[in-house]
Amino acid sequence: MADIVIINPRFDISFWGLEHCMPLFGKRANLPVSCLALLAALVPDHHEVTLVDENVEDIDFDRLGRADLVCLTGMSIQGRRLMEILDEVKARGVPVVVGGPMATVEPESLEGAADVIFVGEADETWPQFLAEWEQGTHKTRYAQKDKSDMATLPLPRVDLLKADRYMFGSLQISRGCPFTCEFCDIIVTFGRRPRLKTSEMVIAELEAFERAGLKIIFVVDDNLIGNKKAIKEVLRDIIAWQQERAYPLTLFTEASLDLAEDEELMQLMGLANFQSVFIGIETPNEDSLKETKKLQNVRPNAGSLLERVHRIQDHGLDVWCGMIVGFDHDDPSIFDVMPKFLVDARISAALIGLLHAIPTTPLYDRLKEAGRLNDPDASDLYGTNVVPLGMSSETLRDGFIQVMQDCYAADAYFKRLDTQFFDNNFKFVMHQLPYWKGQRLAWMKRCVLNYVRFGAVAARLLSVVKDDALRARYKQQLTRVVRRRWREPHILFVYTIKVAMHYHYSALAHALAQVDEKTGAMPDAGRSFSRAKRRWRPPSPLRRRRRAAGRECG
Template sequence: MRVLLITPENRFIRAFRRGQLNNFAQLTMAYLAGFVRSPHRVRLVDEYTQSVNLDAPCDLVGITCNTPNAGHVYRMADGFRKRGRLVVLGGPHPTLLPDEASHHADALVVGEAEETWPRLLDDVAHGRLAPRYQASGPPALLGLPHPRRVLMADRGLLAHTVIATRGCPHRCTYCNLRQLYDPLLRFRPVDEVAAEIRAMPSPIFAFWDDQLFAHPDYAHRLFDALAGLRRQWAAMVTLSSTRDESLLAAAARAGCVCLFVGLESFSTRSLALANKSFNIVESYAECVARLHARGIAVQAGIVFGFDDDDAGCFTRTLDEATRLGLDGATVSLLTPLPRTPLFEQLERAGRLLTRDWSYFNGKTAVALQPARMSPESLWNGYMWFRRRFYSPDCIRERLHRSRVRTLQSCVLNWGYARALDNPVPGWPVPGGRRDAVLDWAVVRG
């Protein structure tokens, strides 16, 4: 059996991400390829750098699908099915809205796939594919196959990502994690993670865990195992977990050079509304300074569009972010992803501007009616912030304050500044124009 696994990326997300430069590769499909055993054969296509050929010879097509890519993926899946290929969809969006996704697939994998994906492959080989596969409980993360990174399109130094844990103990109202994964926080054995990292040739890599510091004991053991490997790595953590000095010291010894920290907002009320009061605004400066003191650069997550945000929030955030000496920021628009508490609240209040999922990407469109400003003001403020934050003056001032890994930060900031040039619509334009562009992207693929 020939299996084709696709990492999709619609034209808008691709243009946005490629502009940034500093994009580590997605792991999911290389990981699922690790489960495809001989005599079956597997090929990967990643739309970040490659085109999808709907006529590619294969027996089974697997596509991972997040919400903003859903329309794009559905059109691609329909194209494959018209040509007689079996299509299986999995990932966030089919897990959240399986009934919708089922119209575009021969089978769905709902939720985590460590048990169901091997079963599905076996069923296809025996001609008995079921319409839906769903794990009965949280899969144990033991003895997992290594992702087949050699099959990935060449991504150079950015090819190497790894996952050690699954889940997050928090419940932010805009986050989909609770709806996607079993709530049980799980960990891969440290020696298995270390062996996988040792086998990766690159001197740098990223952990794709949602919250690498979620369990301090586990994190300590992991960092001890990495300490001798002489690799440099980045990871995502919550701000509150960076208060643990010994954990930070162990992370730095193990090669941590950058942490993505979800600050999200400088408004205590916005954080409370997002169920994120574990972020304490008054502690931001101290936490950032603590990371800098360990030689760890801080890439902050910043989100605009919370109900406490008014037209003044953009300048206030710029002042604070500059004062902190943030090394970089991933700036997003608050987006009500399906089935989150935020989505349900806004839907009840009639504040969803669209149900076209392609607009739910948090970068190129405003999908909600803000409480204290117009969608246009939110869009303009978000773009203003990004332009100012990534202006040469602001970059110079922030990096001067930080003084940590300046060269690395200059490259990252330059990448984010480049991404500003993407011509994207600012808020939903009802009607066909943008759909037509997305259609064009699929047809071209």
């Protein structure tokens, strides 16, 4: 029996991490990367497996020194820390292997630093390596030939996670996306044919998270609705499971904007208790959308961008979105257009980033051929490796910072939030169902719990915020939601979470503005935020980083 330790390095502060408001919820991190529990499940039973997520616990390097094998998985945004851990483990003479997005996108950066490197999906190559390692015949590099059959994966070892330290669970239903967005590496890594787990597998994972005490689950698929016909069958089974148990879990996910074109799919997601969906809108500039081949967002017969966002919201799904500045068709006017679009769209949470060219993507190949990729030093200076076409690099960087300041100023943020929850009286599907007429006791328990949650988070928020003006604004917003929607405790709780989220976004936007006076470079916090949803930053001697949701292995 071997002692195997699997590690996920800590992330830098980012949009997704919600690090500034995690203490308000009594948690250490927002969610575990989904590959941790899956990697553990792929290890044969005769080995001992330990999971270490540095985002919720410190690494005991003396403990690692006693292990037989250490495995690291990480995204490029975690790269600097991943390399530090590699050095510490190797200094103790322990064999170390590395997989995940960073190893897939820039394997050359790990050569010589790790004993074994896994490129791409590793659901087959990780067990293969372990079998060969036991025999002393393993290779130094593994690249899985075929895409994994999702229906054959084992149940992730959720029991090995320190679940009480996370706010959300992370579950992956599918991999792959049918679209061809130029800047995205998903179709390169996972392919254009979406592959799904069976309903039985999904339900088993939901039950594992429920047993672990995690009641909010992020379905980390990059596009849950890539195969609409297949996901509808899974959603129907999730609905039946939720209603048998009085809706124990709240779900949220990522999907493409064509969700708005499928009435049945929106209804099924609401009935399954998906309450929020992150959508890659990217830009209100249709020429830029066409340029980057995001053609699913440019469908005149389906309605405008705003009409489709509102259609999704009208079906009880809260929309978060990703936005990008720096496309070839962007000029400085985009810095005024984007904040206005978000107001009109009633989207409070928008991940706004600089266009970044990820190796392996068509965008990277095109810009490399055109000589429009920054070197590492210039990338740190301007926040991106892309040399823009419609403006100078300085204008793009400064305009991006200004967009962040404009969008996450308290007045702008709460205007978007209040338009949604007060002016348009937004409601989630699950709380309006006739189903609850037969579940009176369960409904009452849910209401009481949400009142308690609202009070606890509101009290913590007002005690933690030290800025007098900001604390006064939060008190004003909380008072307003109580007056307007006090009969809906679930709305009180969700609204309070969104007020707390502003505390996080405001801190990030403030950090982003702290440009180095001598060099003009963005601070680390700014660069992490600007690419929080992107998958790569250019390698340099000291830095390599990226996002947190659930890329496999590893």
